[in-house]
Ligand SMILES: NC(=O)C1=CN([C@@H]2O[C@H](COP(=O)(O)OP(=O)(O)OC[C@H]3O[C@@H](n4cnc5c(N)ncnc54)[C@H](OP(=O)(O)O)[C@@H]3O)[C@@H](O)[C@H]2O)C=CC1
């Protein structure tokens with residue numbers, strides 16, 4: 696089984712790193728990437744070969760588009776003669792299966808996937824959508840690949856991928872943002888950078904591990920930290936007064952709207 700990644704940027708690196716750590720061999724993975732420095736890094740870190748599409752694509756059973764949404768039309772059109780019956784997987788935010796299919800001359804075997812960067816440490820969360828033209832073997836291959844880099848869910852409606860993009864696709868950035876803020880808070884309490892980092896990171900790691908292993912939901916776990924009249928209560932009140940919860944919901948909603956907008960923008964290419 697050979698998989699070719701078209702684009703060797705941040706998300707491709709995370710997926711390839713996770714797949715290699717989970718037992719995919721370097722020989723099974725090709726990367727087409729224009730930037731020589733990124734190619735060298737990919738070969739040095741994971742042993743994968745980077746080649747041109749003419750070499751990689753004829754041997755590939757799956758082709759995974761990992762370029763920016765705005766690059767996908769040109770890249771897909773330049774490669775459409777070389778797809779050769781392979782399963783096509785796209786991770787591009789917003790771009791709908793029908794649009795990509797048209798860019799590939801009405802190509803039918805396409806799965807749209809939304810992964811996230813914790814894939815690199817096999818803790819990814821991916822959503823996948825396939826049309827009825829995608830066969831059971833293609834679904835099985837997609838599932839195997841995504842299971843190697845973390846958890847995955849199939850969705851029945853393609854529009855759900857926009858929601859998954861807003862929650863787990865972009866979500867690691869929201870978590871890192873909160874981690875940055877907690878570090879800044881530790882610095883404001885007078886701790887040096889190293890201790891501030893340790894306090895913030897271990898608090899996240901511990902809370903996540905506890906939540907994953909607990910029967911309690913997040914609200915109950917939060918209440919167990921929050922003593923009546925105590926310190927946490929003051930902090931949570933400050934968060935609620937600043938409408939942080941509402942802001943997080945609005946932020947995810949803005950991400951989903953951007954995903955739909957990217958989809959709309961790209962379908963316009965089919966009208967001209
Ligand atoms: N980053 C993330 O957390 C996630 C990203 N995604 C999706 O993954 C895709 C990639 O995102 P990300 O990795 O962040 O972006 P990057 O910009 O890091 O990676 C895209 C790579 O594709 C390269 N590229 C450009 N043109 C071509 C070409 N013709 N052939 C092959 N490669 C080419 C780019 O090179 P150059 O820089 O020189 O243009 C770049 O290295 C996007 O569509 C994004 O929506 C999905 C889930 C999460």
Ligand SMILES: O=C(O)[C@@H]1CCC=N1
Pocket residue numbers: 788860864865
């Ligand atoms: O920011 C983006 O558009 C991509 C998709 C999800 C995460 N990164």
